[in-house]
Amino acid sequence: MNTNKNAVAAAQLTVGGKTLDLPVFEGTRGERSLDISVLRRETGLVTYDPGLVNTGICTSDISFVDGEKGLVLHRGYNIEDLAEHCMFLEVAYLLIMGKLPTLEEQKSFTNLMNEHSMIHEDMQHFFRNYPEHAHPMAVLSAMVVSLSSFYPQLDTESVTERIDNTVTRLLSKIRTLAAFSYKKFIGEPFVYPSYKLRYCENFLNMMFYSPVRDYIIDPLVERALNLFLILHSDHEQNCSTTVVRTVGSSGANLYASISAGICALWGPLHGGANQAVIEMLQNIYENGASVKNVIEDAKRKDSKIRLMGFGHRVYKTYDPRARLAKKACRELLGHLGMRKDPLLELAVELEEAALQDSYFQEKNLYPNVDYYTGIAYRAMGIPTNMFTVVFAIGRLPGWIAQWIENTRDMEQKIMRPRQIYTGSPQKPFVFTKDR
Numbered sequence: 001m002n003t004n005k006n007a008v009a010a011a012q013l014t015v016g017g018k019t020l021d022l023p024v025f026e027g028t029r030g031e032r033s034l035d036i037s038v039l040r041r042e043t044g045l046v047t048y049d050p051g052l053v054n055t056g057i058c059t060s061d062i063s064f065v066d067g068e069k070g071l072v073l074h075r076g077y078n079i080e081d082l083a084e085h086c087m088f089l090e091v092a093y094l095l096i097m098g099k100l101p102t103l104e105e106q107k108s109f110t111n112l113m114n115e116h117s118m119i120h121e122d123m124q125h126f127f128r129n130y131p132e133h134a135h136p137m138a139v140l141s142a143m144v145v146s147l148s149s150f151y152p153q154l155d156t157e158s159v160t161e162r163i164d165n166t167v168t169r170l171l172s173k174i175r176t177l178a179a180f181s182y183k184k185f186i187g188e189p190f191v192y193p194s195y196k197l198r199y200c201e202n203f204l205n206m207m208f209y210s211p212v213r214d215y216i217i218d219p220l221v222e223r224a225l226n227l228f229l230i231l232h233s234d235h236e237q238n239c240s241t242t243v244v245r246t247v248g249s250s251g252a253n254l255y256a257s258i259s260a261g262i263c264a265l266w267g268p269l270h271g272g273a274n275q276a277v278i279e280m281l282q283n284i285y286e287n288g289a290s291v292k293n294v295i296e297d298a299k300r301k302d303s304k305i306r307l308m309g310f311g312h313r314v315y316k317t318y319d320p321r322a323r324l325a326k327k328a329c330r331e332l333l334g335h336l337g338m339r340k341d342p343l344l345e346l347a348v349e350l351e352e353a354a355l356q357d358s359y360f361q362e363k364n365l366y367p368n369v370d371y372y373t374g375i376a377y378r379a380m381g382i383p384t385n386m387f388t389v390v391f392a393i394g395r396l397p398g399w400i401a402q403w404i405e406n407t408r409d410m411e412q413k414i415m416r417p418r419q420i421y422t423g424s425p426q427k428p429f430v431f432t433k434d435r
């Protein structure tokens with residue numbers, strides 16, 4: 001990581017008669033940041049920035065999002081090139097190791113994935129004891145943190161030389177954990193991973209194979225899943241990644257940090273939006289609501305309703321991942337003979353109406369990555385409550401890369417923000433008899 005930050009300018013802050021020269025740094029894509037690390041020490045002030053809208057919490061070499069231009073880079077490569085030319089595992093390798101793998105590296109990475117794909121047999125008891133209606137995101141998060149007790153040797157220290165066991169274990173086993181949580185949910189026997197299958201094929205097979213019916217993996221479904229995982233693979237300092245970095249900053253292990261990230265992803269304002277989008281579309285379709293009314297409801301200041309799958313903290317233009325997802329979704333549905341899927345038609349109609357509405361135009365609200373993925377997952381046969389699990393499988397390499405970068409960064413400290421206390425000033429203690 002490039003920690004050799006050179007100030008390109010300085011800003012002066014005058015407070016209480018004291019003037020501070022604060023350095024301004026510039027990233028490789030020209031974005032500028034004001035270094036306020038001495039602020040409290042020199043002035044006694046802290047910053048107030050709800051939602052960390054203006055706060056850079058780290059320097060990072062991993063990914064870059066230009067929300068004005070609609071550009072996403074992973075280790076410098078455009079997401080569109082990666083989506084067109086790579087398998088998900090190549091992108092995972094790129095994010096974690098910082099370079100695209102050679103053929104040899106790819107082969108040994110795939111072999112490692114195969115070696116680590118099973119989970120300890122005793123872990124199956126955990127799945128069996130969850131209630132039928134358990135949400136797979138809750139199960140996944142619990143299972144990932146449980147890996148730290150089954151595989152306590154955490155050897156991520158060596159990751160710069162080779163993809164180490166903890167990392168490959170996690171990347172490989174997450175598919176198995178995800179598919180087992182689905183099988184538990186539908187009450188079918190678990191399907192073990194197979195050394196004969198590729199990363200996405202294996203996941204599809206563990207999800208859909210059953211002893212009473214053959215499951216033939218459709219190469220186009222595998223390709224689409226591969227693409228969606230790539231689209232999700234990293235996205236700089238989003239909510240769940242910040243959680244992974246934050247938990248990791250306390251010295252917590254990789255499994256614990258990722259497990260917390262999974263919980264953050266679950267929320268409907270973040271990765272859980274892919275489930276919320278389908279629920280919204282289904283609701284509109286079943287209740288025959290008009291697109292116009294849905295848009296009007298989403299615009300109302302006094303309602304909590306939002307157009308799910310729309311808007312983003314960083315993008316002020318069309319999310320390039322949403323564009324790729326929309327195209328792949330159309331191709332997939334066409335291939336599966338579902339060109340006239342009513343939810344896809346409704347989603348397109350809703351998108352067009354929103355993009356023509358001045359409210360959405362003025363606030364720069366466009367479809368985000370979650371808007372079309374759910375329609376494609378549904379066509380693949382993935383149930384709604386597994387959508388965010390698929391997102392988590394895709395985001396895992398990004399979380400791992402960011403966790404490693406954070407733990408290696410000599411400038412990082414335990415994440416411990418400040419607050420502006422607005423509670424009661426100190427008061428005398430009241431004994432029980434006097435309350």
Ligand code: ACO
Binds near residue numbers: 273305307309310365
């Ligand atoms: N529908 C209607 N209005 C919206 C929407 C939406 N989807 N998104 C934002 N707005 C409005 C807000 O009401 C706000 O209006 P105001 O300025 O009049 O108060 C303005 O646009 C800015 O919105 P904020 O909430 O301040 O933007 P923020 O950056 O905090 O939130 C977020 C981004 C959470 C993604 C938001 O756009 C949203 O809730 N979208 C719907 C949920 C969603 O799709 N989440 C997935 C995001 S992608 C991902 O995490 C993988």
